[in-house]
Amino acid sequence: MSRINTLETKNLCESAKNGGCGECQTSCQSACKTSCGVANQQCEQK
Amino acid sequence: MLHQYELNGYHIVLDTCSGSVHSVDDVAYDIIALYPDHTEEEIVSAMMEKYGEREDVNEDEILECIGDVRYLEDHQKLYTPDTYEPLAGEFKKRSGDVIKALCLHVSHTCNLNCEYCFASQGKYHGDRAIMSFEVAKQAMDFLVAHSGTRRNLEVDFFGGEPLMNWDVVKQTVDYCRSIEKEAGKNFRFTVTTNGMLIDDDIIDYCNKEMSNVVLSLDGRKEVHDRTRVDYAGNGSWERIVPKFKKLVEARGGKNYYMRGTFTHLNTDFTNDIFTMADLGFRELSMEPVVCKPGDPLALTEDDLPVLKEEYELLAKEMLRREETGDGFTFYHYMIDLTSGPCIYKRISGCGSGTEYMAVTPWGDLYPCHQFVGEEEYKLGDIWNGVTEKEKQDEFRYCNAYARPDCADCWAKLYCSGGCAANAYHATGDVKGIYEYGCELFRKRIECAIMIQVAHAEHPDLYKPHRVGGDKAVTLGGRLAEVPDDEDCSTCDGCD
Numbered sequence: 001m002s003r004i005n006t007l008e009t010k011n012l013c014e015s016a017k018n019g020g021c022g023e024c025q026t027s028c029q030s031a032c033k034t035s036c037g038v039a040n041q042q043c044e045q046k
Numbered sequence: 047m048l049h050q051y052e053l054n055g056y057h058i059v060l061d062t063c064s065g066s067v068h069s070v071d072d073v074a075y076d077i078i079a080l081y082p083d084h085t086e087e088e089i090v091s092a093m094m095e096k097y098g099e100r101e102d103v104n105e106d107e108i109l110e111c112i113g114d115v116r117y118l119e120d121h122q123k124l125y126t127p128d129t130y131e132p133l134a135g136e137f138k139k140r141s142g143d144v145i146k147a148l149c150l151h152v153s154h155t156c157n158l159n160c161e162y163c164f165a166s167q168g169k170y171h172g173d174r175a176i177m178s179f180e181v182a183k184q185a186m187d188f189l190v191a192h193s194g195t196r197r198n199l200e201v202d203f204f205g206g207e208p209l210m211n212w213d214v215v216k217q218t219v220d221y222c223r224s225i226e227k228e229a230g231k232n233f234r235f236t237v238t239t240n241g242m243l244i245d246d247d248i249i250d251y252c253n254k255e256m257s258n259v260v261l262s263l264d265g266r267k268e269v270h271d272r273t274r275v276d277y278a279g280n281g282s283w284e285r286i287v288p289k290f291k292k293l294v295e296a297r298g299g300k301n302y303y304m305r306g307t308f309t310h311l312n313t314d315f316t317n318d319i320f321t322m323a324d325l326g327f328r329e330l331s332m333e334p335v336v337c338k339p340g341d342p343l344a345l346t347e348d349d350l351p352v353l354k355e356e357y358e359l360l361a362k363e364m365l366r367r368e369e370t371g372d373g374f375t376f377y378h379y380m381i382d383l384t385s386g387p388c389i390y391k392r393i394s395g396c397g398s399g400t401e402y403m404a405v406t407p408w409g410d411l412y413p414c415h416q417f418v419g420e421e422e423y424k425l426g427d428i429w430n431g432v433t434e435k436e437k438q439d440e441f442r443y444c445n446a447y448a449r450p451d452c453a454d455c456w457a458k459l460y461c462s463g464g465c466a467a468n469a470y471h472a473t474g475d476v477k478g479i480y481e482y483g484c485e486l487f488r489k490r491i492e493c494a495i496m497i498q499v500a501h502a503e504h505p506d507l508y509k510p511h512r513v514g515g516d517k518a519v520t521l522g523g524r525l526a527e528v529p530d531d532e533d534c535s536t537c538d539g540c541d
Contacts, residue, residue: 001111001114002107002110002111003070003071003073003074003111003114004068004069004070004071004074004111004114004115004118005068005069005070005502005503005525006066006067006068006069006118006123006525006526007066007067007068007069007383007498007499007502007523007524007525007526008383008384008502008523008524008525008526009064009065009066009067009383009384009526010065010383010384010385010386010388011064011065012063012064012065012388012389012392012459013063013064013122013126013389015388015389015390016130016133016388016389016390018388019388019389019390019391020136020137020140020388020390020391022137022141022144022146022196022401023196023197023198024387024391025147025198025200025234026146026147026200026396026397026401026402027396027397027402027462028149028396028397028398028402028414028415029147029149029200029202029236029402030236030258030260030303030377031258031260031303031305031331031377032305032331032333032377032378033204033238033260033333033415033416034164034333034334034336034416034465034467034468035333035334035464035465035468035483035487036395036396036461036462036463036464036465036466036468037378037460037461037487037490038387038391038392038396038460038461038462039381039386039387039392039459039460039461039491039494040377040378040380040381040382040386040494041386041387041391042382042385042386042387043385043386043387043388043391044198045388
């Protein structure tokens with residue numbers, strides 16, 4: 001694809017099938033404590 | 047749902063429901079925008095009219111690009127429909143009443159008198175108090191008893207200033223270490239401190255037992271000392287920075303966050319982040335102040351465009367520093383595109399009031415640390431568990447699909463519906479929308495992904511700082527090979 005570069009990403013569609021173990025870090029138990037973001041959490045199953 | 051934006055010279059397309067990220071040129075950028083509602087002929091005509099004079103653009107090229115877009119659509123990397131709403135409550139339903147994380151308020155008192163403290167100098171609008179070991183031990187027993195099959199349990203020692211109750215912190219950690227093997231658990235401890243009481247013993251113990259330490263520093267000395275003062279009104283910068291340096295060095299420079307707060311008085315907060323970096327700290331966080339509207343420190347509507355520009359400036363400067371191997375991480379720009387959270391994490395909300403709660407010094411349970419002091423949100427206590435089930439249900443039903451205003455927001459799978467406390471404080475309703483925070487959040491995600499795109503497009507140019515330990519993140523986006531015959535037939539997630 002000459003005009004489109006696609007980055008390597010997790011397949012969210014597939015994660016709907018196998019995800020949800022609940023072992024990953026709770027969002028606010030990290031640096032922020034005053035806002036919510038889940039995108040920078042880490043999957044424990046990787 | 048697509049989100050297209052231009053930043054730092056990149057044309058970026060997010061296919062939010064598949065999680066796909068595309069870096070495209072301007073022609074493809076326009077084609078992707080037109081594709082859903084226009085015929086092939088209409089797209090070719092529009093593109094030739096706009097770009098026809100360019101040497102690299104002709105009808106065959108445009109048709110080829112349209113074919114690429116179609117291929118990505120067929121392989122669920124563009125225009126992926128949002129089919130996740132039915133799953134939004136499923137994870138919490140499946141988890142039942144499992145609790146896996148506690149914010150332990152070991153000290154409702156503080157040795158600093160910071161003007162902007164959302165915890166009102168650690169007292170949370172109540173009395174000064176220190177948690178006893180008996181309460182802390184019961185809280186840990188409560189956590190283990192309610193953790194179900196969860197193995198990883200998180201405990202954050204919070205305050206006020208937790209180091210003012212250091213003996214109880216140590217006793218609590220030692221107690222947990224004594225029971226975790228038999229209980230089949232793995233405790234992860236963190237501590238959030240203003241640094242005033244850090245000494246060699248505390249450094250040794252933190253670096254042995256705490257999976258992360260959050261160190262409060264607002265950046266420039268004059269900014270920090272304006273608000274982070276002791277009860278005599280003296281700034282704390284000179285006293286804490288040497289201690290922080292010693293702790294971080296002894297920690298091997300990893301598994302910490304230097305965390306600041308910015309206010310209306312320092313909307314040029316990037317200078318505070320750069321000051322932290324210039325001091326040698328590499329794992330940085332800077333948060334917007336949480337305070338009542340009208341407070342002299344509260345962020346204003348006029349500040350918003352300034353803050354957005356600052357976030358962009360930060361992202362560009364981070365990349366510039368990475369070119370020379372002098373990079374650092376910024377908490378909100380850490381996005382792991384390949385090993386990040388699954389869709390359940392992304393849609394189930396932050397977990398406050400369900401898997402995550404705060405414990406006061408006297409053992410009361412609140413949905414999170416930001417609700418402590420809001421009496422109507424007391425959920426129960428560590429002896430009798432959650433007794434206010436209806437109140438808890440308000441939080442159980444918080445997720446990425448709980449708020450109608452989020453329906454068309456491209457960022458909802460990055461924030462999972464946002465912070466219930468911010469929503470409550472802004473609107474009086476945990477399911478409200480704190481739009482100001484949303485605007486900043488969306489800008490941060492745009493910047494974070496732009497950095498990933500830059501890493502992917504120029505892998506030899508940038509040398510990202512890599513965070514270590516158990517929160518290692520695969521920083522540095524990579525380009526993917528899109529296989530010709532990717533098989534999606536085995537996945538039920540998208541239909």
